[in-house]
Amino acid sequence: MNRITQKFKEKAADEKLMSLFITAGYPDLESTVEIVLGMEEKGADMIELGMPFSDPLADGPTIQYSSDIAIKNGITIDKIFEMVVEIRKRSEIPIILMGYMNPVLRYGVQEFCEKASRSGVDGLILPDIPVDEDEIIREHAEANNLPLIHLVAPNSSDIRMKLADSKSSGFVYCVSVTGVTGARDGKEVSDSVDRFIERVRENIIGNPVMVGFGIKSHEDAKRIASNADGFIVGSALINTIKNSYPKPEWKQDLYSLVYSLKFGN
Amino acid sequence: MTEETKIKYQQPNARGYFGQYGGKFVPEILIPAVRALEEEYELASKDPSFNSQLNELLDEYVGRPTKLTFANRLTEHYGKARIYMKREDLCHTGAHKINNAIGQVLLAQRMGKKRIIAETGAGQHGVATATACAKFGLECVVYMGAEDMVRQKLNVDRMHLLGAEVRSVESGSKTLKDATNEAIRDWVTNVEDTFYIIGSVVGPHPYPMMVRNFHRVIGDETKRQIMKAEGKLPDYLIACVGGGSNAMGFFYPFIEEESVNIIGIEAAGFGVDSGKTAATLTKGTPGILHGSMSYLLHDKNGQIELAHSISAGLDYPGIGPEHSHLHDTKRVSYHAVTDDEAMEAVKLLSKKEGIIPALETAHAFAWLENLIPTTTEDQVVIVNCSGRGDKDMGTISENL
Numbered sequence: 001m002n003r004i005t006q007k008f009k010e011k012a013a014d015e016k017l018m019s020l021f022i023t024a025g026y027p028d029l030e031s032t033v034e035i036v037l038g039m040e041e042k043g044a045d046m047i048e049l050g051m052p053f054s055d056p057l058a059d060g061p062t063i064q065y066s067s068d069i070a071i072k073n074g075i076t077i078d079k080i081f082e083m084v085v086e087i088r089k090r091s092e093i094p095i096i097l098m099g100y101m102n103p104v105l106r107y108g109v110q111e112f113c114e115k116a117s118r119s120g121v122d123g124l125i126l127p128d129i130p131v132d133e134d135e136i137i138r139e140h141a142e143a144n145n146l147p148l149i150h151l152v153a154p155n156s157s158d159i160r161m162k163l164a165d166s167k168s169s170g171f172v173y174c175v176s177v178t179g180v181t182g183a184r185d186g187k188e189v190s191d192s193v194d195r196f197i198e199r200v201r202e203n204i205i206g207n208p209v210m211v212g213f214g215i216k217s218h219e220d221a222k223r224i225a226s227n228a229d230g231f232i233v234g235s236a237l238i239n240t241i242k243n244s245y246p247k248p249e250w251k252q253d254l255y256s257l258v259y260s261l262k263f264g265n
Numbered sequence: 266m267t268e269e270t271k272i273k274y275q276q277p278n279a280r281g282y283f284g285q286y287g288g289k290f291v292p293e294i295l296i297p298a299v300r301a302l303e304e305e306y307e308l309a310s311k312d313p314s315f316n317s318q319l320n321e322l323l324d325e326y327v328g329r330p331t332k333l334t335f336a337n338r339l340t341e342h343y344g345k346a347r348i349y350m351k352r353e354d355l356c357h358t359g360a361h362k363i364n365n366a367i368g369q370v371l372l373a374q375r376m377g378k379k380r381i382i383a384e385t386g387a388g389q390h391g392v393a394t395a396t397a398c399a400k401f402g403l404e405c406v407v408y409m410g411a412e413d414m415v416r417q418k419l420n421v422d423r424m425h426l427l428g429a430e431v432r433s434v435e436s437g438s439k440t441l442k443d444a445t446n447e448a449i450r451d452w453v454t455n456v457e458d459t460f461y462i463i464g465s466v467v468g469p470h471p472y473p474m475m476v477r478n479f480h481r482v483i484g485d486e487t488k489r490q491i492m493k494a495e496g497k498l499p500d501y502l503i504a505c506v507g508g509g510s511n512a513m514g515f516f517y518p519f520i521e522e523e524s525v526n527i528i529g530i531e532a533a534g535f536g537v538d539s540g541k542t543a544a545t546l547t548k549g550t551p552g553i554l555h556g557s558m559s560y561l562l563h564d565k566n567g568q569i570e571l572a573h574s575i576s577a578g579l580d581y582p583g584i585g586p587e588h589s590h591l592h593d594t595k596r597v598s599y600h601a602v603t604d605d606e607a608m609e610a611v612k613l614l615s616k617k618e619g620i621i622p623a624l625e626t627a628h629a630f631a632w633l634e635n636l637i638p639t640t641t642e643d644q645v646v647i648v649n650c651s652g653r654g655d656k657d658m659g660t661i662s663e664n665l
Contacts, residue, residue, distance in 0.1 A: 054568040055442065055554060057449045058292045064436060076566050101290060102553045106567030128290045128553065132280075153294040155456065160296065178294050179454040 002147060003094040003122045004170040007045055008208045008229065016221065017230030018262045019046035019210055021098065022237055023066035024083060025075030026052075027245040033086045035251060040093045042255045043262030047087075048125065048232065051080055051099030058127040060182030062235040065242065077107050081119040088120035096149065096170070098125040101136070110140045117144035123170045125149045131160070131167045138167075151175050152204070154196045161203035171208040173232070174200050176215075176224055183236045184214035197227045218264040233261055269485050270518040276587060281470020281557075284593060286586035289469040291449075291556045298456045303471045305376050310478065315371065322367050326400065327357045329364075329482065333490035333647070338617040343633060346500065346640035350620070350650040351487050353511060358393050360623065360652030361483060361511045366393035366462060368479035370401055373460035380404045380459045384448040386413055386441030386507070387578030387625065388420025389652055390464030395429035405429040408447040410440040413577045420656050438571040441507075441581045445555050465508025466585030469556030473513075473585050480514020487647060488518055495645050501636060503528045504649040505628040506599065507543070507579035509588045511651035516597060526598070528636070529588060530628045532574035533601035541573035544601035545584040546592045559586040575604035575660060576624035578652075602631040608664050610634075611654060623652035624660065 001009075011017055020039050024032050036047050052067035052075055059067070084095055097116060104112050104126070116124070124146055129136065131150055141148050147169035152161050155178055164172055176193045177184065193211070200209050211225050212232030225231040240257050244250040276283045289299055309315040323329040332355060336348040353361035366383075373381060381403050385391030391407040398405035407424055411433045414421050424431050437443035445467075452461045466473045466480075491499055502519060504512035506529040519525045534542040542548060545560050552561035554569060562570040562582035572582040591597040602610075607624055610631035615621045622630060629648050640646065654661060 054437065055446050057446045057555070058294075058453060060450070071568060100553075102561070102563065102569070103567030105552055106550075106563060106565070127292050128556075130289065130291065130293050130296050132296070133288055133290055151293045153292075155297050156293060157297070160293070164293070175294065178456055180450045 021048040021234030023050040025070030113140040183216040283590035343637040346644035354653035362393035370397040378460035395427035484518035532579035534573040543572035621654035
């Protein structure tokens with residue numbers, strides 16, 4: 001069974017799975033494998049490994065920044081596959097690659113899907129590939145048992161939610177606010193999210209749902225994901241690294257946040 | 266008004282593809298917006314009252330039809346084919362960009378959107394959008410690369426005067442590509458009340474088709490005017506290509522006229538092999554940027570490369586998807602000229618015809634050096650004089 005599906009199967013009824021996004025190659029190439037394993041130890045249930053792109057148009061300043069640094073550090077798709085292979089030697093945590101289509105296209109869609117699968121990748125999130133355009137990669141993803149995880153947003157119609165459900169496997173990614181990625185004031189997110197998740201629940205019945213965008217604390221996560229299967233955090237982690245790297249305790253600062261996101265303080 | 270040429274060439278298809286190029290590669294959040302735009306444009310384009318309002322504005326406000334001027338001294342200078350200029354530089358605001366800005370502002374109004382955003386490179390599209398927003402009393406925010414704001418300070422001042430807010434973009438190369446990223450991010454965030462006026466034949470469907478259609482008036486007028494002046498179709502059309510809106514509007518009504526050789530000129534920058542170029546079709550390969558599949562300048566890892574051109578309006582690492590299609594099918598031949606060649610063309614056109622062209626436009630004129638020696642005296646060449654050079658005087662002075 002796919003590791004993502006397995007993880008949801010093992011989940012306790014009242015548990016919320018926590019998926020953590022970090023940009024591969026940020027803050028340096030050497031740390032990515034170690035911090036993935038460290039975050040798992042502190043409570044991460046899944047990892048989204050960002051494949052940096054020079055022009056991340058769905059991302060806010062935080063992830064733009066980490067992407068720029070990672071590209072300067074020399075990150076490539078091959079290096080990301082090597083990282084996944086290293087993680088797989090020591091962990092069975094589900095790993096989802098998240099990034100924009102152009103680097104994948106340039107790499108070669110077939111070769112990308114084959115190598116991703118062989119390295120131990122469990123799914124793909126491509127924010128600039130809406131369901132309408134996913135045939136650009138669907139055939140090769142399916143041939144290599146790589147689930148495509150589509151996104152839905154508060155302005156997605158019921159029909160589009162159903163479409164995303166039917167074209168996704170693993171889970172469906174619910175974008176909690178209309179906007180780019182980035183940590184937000186908790187109230188800004190929660191006011192409208194309840195009705196949205198309610199609608200998601202009515203329309204998305206074939207997959208678990210994970211909520212992301214704007215979550216930066218355990219309280220945010222509890223509130224926003226109360227009716228979802230789990231939550232996704234990204235920019236808040238990158239901000240923490242940005243604030244403490246390269247001080248000796250930067251990994252500890254990150255792990256403290258990870259623990260508190262999952263379990264509270 | 267000028268009657269539109271009836272043509273059988275049917276691009277894009279219903280999914281917004283020109284051959285294999287185009288599409289809608291945008292985040293899910295924007296799908297409702299591009300769909301709504303697609304539907305509204307479809308209705309508007311068939312609505313006689315929309316079209317009559319648009320045509321009235323093009324006539325009374327933009328100053329259309331623009332002239333087709335015989336370039337007698339330039340023709341004499343080269344001594345071969347007869348050279349004409351389609352005078353988009355005479356449009357209100359000084360370039361063709363206003364044709365599209367007016368069209369899209371009318372659509373925004375129809376859709377009840379009160380807030381307009383735009384990206385701009387040279388500032389011409391920003392000025393055109395700010396102008397149209399002033400005329401219709403709409404809020405206008407223009408994203409512009411910090412580097413371009415220095416290069417095109419005059420246009421920044423014009424936008425301010427017209428009541429627009431100009432937001433400086435500090436990310437990436439600080440030019441048009443990055444301004445476009447920021448505009449898309451704004452659109453993602455404010456999609457409910459905001460209309461994004463894209464300034465070229467780029468972006469997700471329906472923009473490449475819609476922007477082309479708002480500019481096809483250039484080609485439709487040219488066809489009628491040259492038939493009157495010469496009694497025949499031209500042998501050559503030349504236009505500069507960055508994103509490619511002036512070229513697409515100019516070429517489109519001639520696409521099925523097989524006797525017409527169509528030439529698009531990209532910016533070679535320091536030279537196509539210098540690593541400092543904006544010659545996307547000459548040096549690029551297919552990829553996905555800003556919502557559509559098209560040729561791109563990108564490295565082996567798929568990271569977008571920084572384009573370079575002396576002309577801010579051509580300084581873009583992508584190109585409209587229809588140009589990619591016309592390149593692959595060889596209906597249009599694309600070439601590139603360098604910064605220096607464009608500067609020489611600025612000087613030549615100024616001295617011979619009393620027209621100071623925009624640096625973008627000068628790229629099209631520069632190709633005459635290569636083309637005219639291969640022509641004969643009975644042939645006719647039309648260059649799209651897409652904009653005037655006042656905005657470039659700073660850069661031109663530095664390079665004289």
